[in-house]
Structure formats: structure tokens, C-alpha cells
Amino acid sequence: MKIVKKGQAGTMQSSDLMVTVEPADELVIDIQSTVKKQFEHLIRAKLEEVLARCGVTAGKIGISDRGALDYAIEARLEAALQRAGGE
């Protein structure tokens, strides 16, 4: 799947996250999280897993997380990618 335009999903509520994706030449992941210190590696691993499964190799992925669990990260990222994937 290719990111062809900006896409966004999620909220800024506690236990949720906001995902933004936009086209870029390479894959860049920017993680902002209230629990970055403790869980950045796990969040990144989850994001990379979903990106790999969707076949995304390039794009700017930004997340603003407030302690979301894995399934929320997965769902929000998938939704943002689908919105960014064109028709």
C-alpha cells in the first residue's frame, strides 16, 4: 500500500492515540508519547509490524500517544493508512 495523501485517525483522549501519515520519500516514524520513556520500543515495534503487514515502505508516520494499548495502535494506524491510500 502506498501513502498518496495525508491521513489521520484517533483522538487525544487518554488511552488513545492520534496517528497522522503523509507521503515522504523514506519511512520516518515520529513517536510522541506520555509513556515514551517506558514503552517507545514496544510502540515502535507495533507500528513497524502494521506497516510491514500493509506493505508501507515510505511515508511520514507521526503518533501522539496517551498510553494506548496494542490493539488501539493497530486500529488507528490502519485507519489512517486507509484514509491516506487514495481511492
Place this chain on the structure above:
Amino acid sequence: MIAELLSGRGVLEARSLIERSGLSFEAGFDEMFGLYEAGQLVAAGARAGNILKMLAVEPAYQGGAALGELVTSLLNRARTAGHESLFIYTKPEYATSFEALNFRLLASQGKVALLEYGGGLNAWLAGCRRAAQDGLAGAVVMNCNPFTNGHRYLVETAASLVDTLYLFVVREDRSIFPFDVRFKLVEAGVRDIDNVIVLDSSSYIVSGATFPTYFLKQDDPVARIQMELDATVFGTRIAPAFGITRRFVGTEPCCPLTGGYNEAMKRILPGLGVEVVEVERIQVSSGVISASRVRELIGMNELSRLEEFVPPTTLAYLTSDAAAPIRKKLQMKTGANL
């Protein structure tokens, strides 16, 4: 339920909530949202460009989901409007509430804290740092509306006192000469000085975010707070990234606001390891050189007298066809004042 407040009644209710929370209501905003619980307005907040303002939550609803819901709506709308970074002014005691929403503190000044959402500052610094040099570094920040011999003199003097001089041109487009014109005239005007690097100030020095009242030219307590915030952002975030230890400013005999900004820098910057160096303005036979004088002369259509005030690079532009719309605007302004 979250709703955009469009009606007079919704905004009036929000105004009452905002004022009860100890904030002042300001009319100019792009949109305002309210959060309703059982028909009662319990939280409100607004956005003006890339600045969030007047966020207020009823005490009984604080610490819950209200703020997150409000900021989600404001952020979505800001993104749609093309803003990647957002700023908020708040009281320092509320800064942590916004840090919990992944806002980052840029500076706190005692009464007011400035926070940013999105990685704007770091992205900008990373972009600029490619130009960074080793050695003794200084900085000047200029609006240059337009670039004059006075600016040129300040840059020359400052550049002779440091190894590298970073010249930040104010990006905020609230001046009669647009940013790209001001930037090009500065670049052309200092091209022969080897150790000057001209940079875009982005949103982080004298901008609508750090120092909005600069453009209103009002000297009041709010302006003073903003000056200190602006100087603090410079001293704590920008100067260290470039190794800047001196900030050069022109003496300000006329404009109280710019004079006040110089004073604020002298209060704040030395404590942060940046010396403030004032450079005396140059005079010509008809007085001090200033960009406002240049604009006046254009307004009176006395282009032949500009030579004394601006370098050849600026003069060539001011008398060119490309500058005709700006000349016309200034002349209309002068006409209106007569």
C-alpha cells in the same frame, strides 16, 4: 457532545466560562468549540491560526476527558487548515495538563507558559543546523521592512566581532514587504560579507506565536510578557543549538516597543549565557536611518532621496517594476494620512 460554537448564545456562554476561569476573552479567532454535558456548556476553547487560546474547563470536569476532547477537535481543524505545529499560551500551573496531551514546553516566564504541539522547533533547528559553523557565534534578528544601510551597518559591525553571524529574518508576514522579498533583499545586501549566514526565523523568533504584539506596536504588560517569552525561547532553545553567545541589537531611540524588547533581552539573555551587544545606529544628514523613514519616502514618492538610506541592491528593487504594487500601497497609505 462537542460542537462548534457559531451562534451568539453559544459564544456568550463560552465567554462567561472563559472569564470565570480567569482568562480574558479575545474576539479574533478562526473557530471555537464547546463541550456540552446534559445541555450544559462545560468546556470551551478556540483557535486563531496556529495558536490555541481561551481553553477553559468547568472545575467539576477538570482532570477528565474534557480537555482531550476539546483539543482533538481544535487540532483536527488546525490540520485541515494546514497547520502542522500548534502553540498554546497558558498559566504555568496548567502546563502539565498540556504536556499530558504531548504538548512540549518551549518557555515559561513566571506568569505565562508557551507550549508547542508537533515537532516544529526541532525540525526547524535540524534544518538550520546544516548551516551551523564552529567558533564564536553571534546572532541578529531583523524584520528588514525593507533592508536599509542601517541594517547593513549593524550586520557589518556584528560580523566583525564574531567568527560566524547568524542573521534571522523574521518570517511572520505582517509587514508591507512580504517575507520572500525581505529575505532576498537581505541576502543580496550582505552577500559580500563572508561570515554571515541568512536564515528564516520560522515561528520561533518574533513571530505570531512567540511575540504577537510586536506587530501591533503596543507597549503594554502583555507585550512585556511576550518579549520575555520570546527572549527565553531564544536563550534556552535556539542559541544552544547554534552555539550562539552574543545577540546584537541596534539601539532604539524612537520605538518604545523595540526599546522594551531590547531591555527584555538584557534582563533574560545574560543569565542564559548570551551577551546582548547594542550597536549604535548610524545617522545621516537628515536623521537616523530607519525602515519606517524609507517607507515614508516611498509613500511621498521621493525615490531620489532613498539612495542615502538603502544599499544599491535594495534601491534597485524599490525602483523596479516588481515593487510597483508596494509603492502604490505605501502612497495610498500616505495619501490617507494627509
